[in-house]
Amino acid sequence: MTQKKSLPDSTDDKEEKLPIPTFIKSEVNFVRLPFFALSRKDSSNRTETEYRESTERDGKRIEILWTVTANAKFGYPTPFDKKVHKAIESIISRKGLPIKNPIDFSIYEICKLLNIDADSGRNYEMVKNALIRTSFAGIQSKGTFYSKNDKRWIEDAFHLYDRIVFIGETLPDGSIAESNYLFLSDWYLKSLNSFYIKPLDYGFFLSLKSNIAGRLYEFLSLQFYGTGGKPYSIDYHKLCQVLPIVEQKYLSKAIQNLESAHEELIKKNFISKAEWCEKPNWTIVYYPGKKAKEELKSAETENQLKVELSISDGKQAIDSEIELSQDKSEIIENLIQKGIAKTTAIRLANNYSDDRLRRQINIFDWLVRNKSPLVEKNPAGFLRKSIEEDYQPPKEYLDQRDKEAKEQKGKDRQERWLKRREKLIRQEVANWDQVSLEERIKGRLNFWIISETMNNRTPTSEQIEIKKKELIDCLPKTDDEKFEYLSQKYLELPPDDFE
């Protein structure tokens, strides 16, 4: 077995390759709305694709509908059929406007454009079947297909191709076809001729390996034009309808299904990133990459695209500042560190107040520190549930918190007293000279007299004068000595009447 040949790659340097136009003219309605299935399996299971939405037009709320129905015999248009259609668009793009029916083409040419073996009879058959399947798929539009020519949303049932006549078959005028002829439907043809087109890089489209990536490229290319190059957000549900892909029940599956396509588009710089937001309805935010911006710039300069992009009042451009606040980000980071999944952490942060989140995180931390059995088996699960149900803190937690609070209060009082004490002492140092020396030693002198008297050594007036002089001589001279001296007067513990 040789290496599997990848899907046609514009970078392949093969001989006999037909010149591929850089840009092809893709009709906007068919870029915006779903038509082809994106997987073989899906196309074999699918009989219909329905895009339904409630929107407001002219002040009225209306239901719009786009349905693609497979022919029972030929089946639903497949991803390969989509590539064949893109090759048809490529052929059309080489023709000048106005485009007229029928479009003559060769299957050889299509095979070359698809970069598949043009000599294989089987490939010829596949291309033929693709064109037949596409022409048999029925479309119903109720306010979804926009006719730029008529400036209105149409209500009609039609096909993408009205008729396909292969070489040797009879043409509508009775003559025998000498080439293959494709008759485009009226609405499609009118739309192309009224320049309701989105130029797409065909080489880039072919280079995308994932069918979903290819579909996202054309869809987002249009939407980025609508947002003026700003990020574009879309609900997952809606995206599933417009691609179309099977809608998943779980977020992880949804992410998994789109992951490879997103990675490919990021790798090829069409988008810089695709961000999933769980709230409100699994929203995906697509940020245009270098390639998308370049295309946008090119379309603007050429003034090629004048479209009415909005088919609904759904998600539009969003500003970049959808990012979370610093507080929320810190909380989310904290929750993730504690073992909660990122998506859940974001959901919790969005649903509950910062106070509640912080309170429960504090209780959780306390439980962990105290090796509580509550957080032994499934700590992250406990934390999530405690936030969701706003658990009351345990009694021990409250008791300890009260005790800590009391201790803290005592410490704060002590600190405030020490500051007050220092202030009082410094004030007294400053006012030192306002008090006489006799007054300063009065207390000590009296204390000495009482002590001597109690010991039956009642001092004489001469002895008192000597002691008085001695005490005055001992009084401090410098400010520092005065501060030290006065410190003895004020205890370090706050007095009972303090505050």
Added chain:
DNA sequence: TCTATTCTGTGCCTTGTCGC
């Protein structure tokens, strides 16, 4: 217990090779 994620298998398609 419910929800989400991961793993694995299935069905279908594409591609290349080989032989008639």
Added chain:
DNA sequence: GCGACAAGGCACAGAATAGA
């Protein structure tokens, strides 16, 4: 040129497992 066949890829579904 054509058919048969094998290998690999892809989207998807369901079972098993982990997490909340």
